[in-house]
Ligand SMILES: NC(=O)C1=CN([C@@H]2O[C@H](COP(=O)(O)OP(=O)(O)OC[C@H]3O[C@@H](n4cnc5c(N)ncnc54)[C@H](O)[C@@H]3O)[C@@H](O)[C@H]2O)[C@@H](O)CC1
């Protein structure tokens with residue numbers, strides 16, 4: 001696997017010429033600075049714009065049969081891309097009209113050059129412009145979006161969305177903030193979005209991902225020198241980023257080499273801790289022990305085979321369960337319940353200093369009073385809140401939370417000193433050092449009871465087997481999404497642990513095909 005993300009790469013990017021990972025996600029502002037730096041690196045802006053417009057024209061011709069194209073151009077360089085694409089589609093024999101939102105005289109720089117190169121008629125862009133169009137190219141606004149589209153532009157956006165005409169958006173659908181994936185106002189829904197150089201966080205975060213339709217990222221010849229000083233906003237989750245640290249079983253291995261998970265469960269909701277423990281065992285932990293209140297011991301022991309079950313003392317103290325230092329990775333939360341005892345159990349696990357995953361009730365018992373928890377956390381801890389649990393720990397989403405989900409997860413990781421997995425269809429994994437990874441392989445079927453328990457088990461299983469916290473969280477989220485995707489419609493959380501071997505096999509093939517041997521599949 002090439003181009004793995006490591007913090008050192010990012011730091012190296014500031015000094016040595018570190019090639020920027022293909023999974024790096026750059027903000028629109030970072031792309032703007034790269035655009036401005038390109039000429040000094042020998043690539044003038046107009047060449048980038050010509051390449052961008054050509055990528056759009058190519059993508060359109062690959063996806064649609066020739067039809068009457070309407071290119072809606074805006075007042076900036078996004079519009080410039082549109083003029084180039086219009087010219088190239090016309091040169092390819094397609095019937096093309098260009099409608100400009102804004103005045104021709106106001107175009108400047110590269111965009112003015114592009115409009116001149118089009119050389120054809122330019123009509124004012126109004127909702128009526130759409131009449132007769134068989135395909136719309138959205139070149140109204142791109143990385144330069146700075147506020148909610150105002151009335152006239154909103155009317156145009158609404159007309160595009162109301163027309164039953166396919167849309168190809170350039171860079172980002174108009175109205176979408178490429179940095180956060182949010183829309184300050186109305187936004188165009190595209191069938192295809194063609195972006196350049198690297199994807200933006202807004203292409204993976206919701207609702208941005210849903211507005212883009214299919215996403216293509218074209219290389220427009222941006223010189224490395226214009227990128228080398230950029231530390232990415234985030235990364236798209238991919239095995240390239242963490243497969244080097246993946247704890248494949250070694251041919252000379254022993255179960256103790258693969259760590260021992262200690263999971264603490266509760267009296268009720270016994271299925272949650274079972275799901276988590278089975279996932280931990282499936283994904284790679286050598287041993288898994290589930291410690292539960294005496295009242296739940298018989299149920300759990302009767303339901304589990306390879307997962308060992310032991311009864312906690314009546315007061316729920318964990319000293320005996322923690323006595324064996326080989327129990328190197330801890331999980332608490334699934335099925336724990338909300339009794340006050342849970343809070344002291346969480347703090348007892350954290351005091352051991354071992355790797356620890358806190359999920360569900362282990363987070364909710366600190367609702368509204370996070371300080372005791374935040375002070376006890378350390379860098380080998382992983383928190384796995386959904387939005388509700390997150391808000392109860394770190395405060396509600398405020399409209400001013402600029403940067404959206406990415407910013408909130410990053411701030412929470414910094415504040416807590418732990419890895420934060422802010423779950424959702426666009427799960428964000430953030431580390432205290434600022435690294436952020438956005439996952440986009442989760443199918444909607446994962447929105448089912450118990451899937452979070454399975455994810456928590458996957459994370460703690462990889463921690464037990466020796467994976468660092470951030471990499472373990474990223475790998476677990478990716479495998480969890482892939483396992484669900486392979487199960488298809490109608491999945492239940494209890495199907496997920498059994499689907500992990502298939503997901504692991506896909507990962508193993510990807511790793512091996514990339515030239516790295518998986519130690520057990522040489
Ligand atoms: N040579 C270059 O600079 C290249 C730039 N690229 C294109 O350039 C785009 C960025 O161009 P710009 O920075 O000119 O910005 P845009 O073309 O995205 O926006 C144009 C202008 O619209 C105004 N605006 C922003 N939000 C608005 C709103 N809600 N209502 C009304 N007006 C609004 C702003 O003044 C903004 O500068 C990228 O998205 C990409 O398509 C690519 O062609 C790559 C090369």
Ligand SMILES: [K+]
Pocket residue numbers: 078138139140141142169170171172173174
């Ligand atoms: K656009």
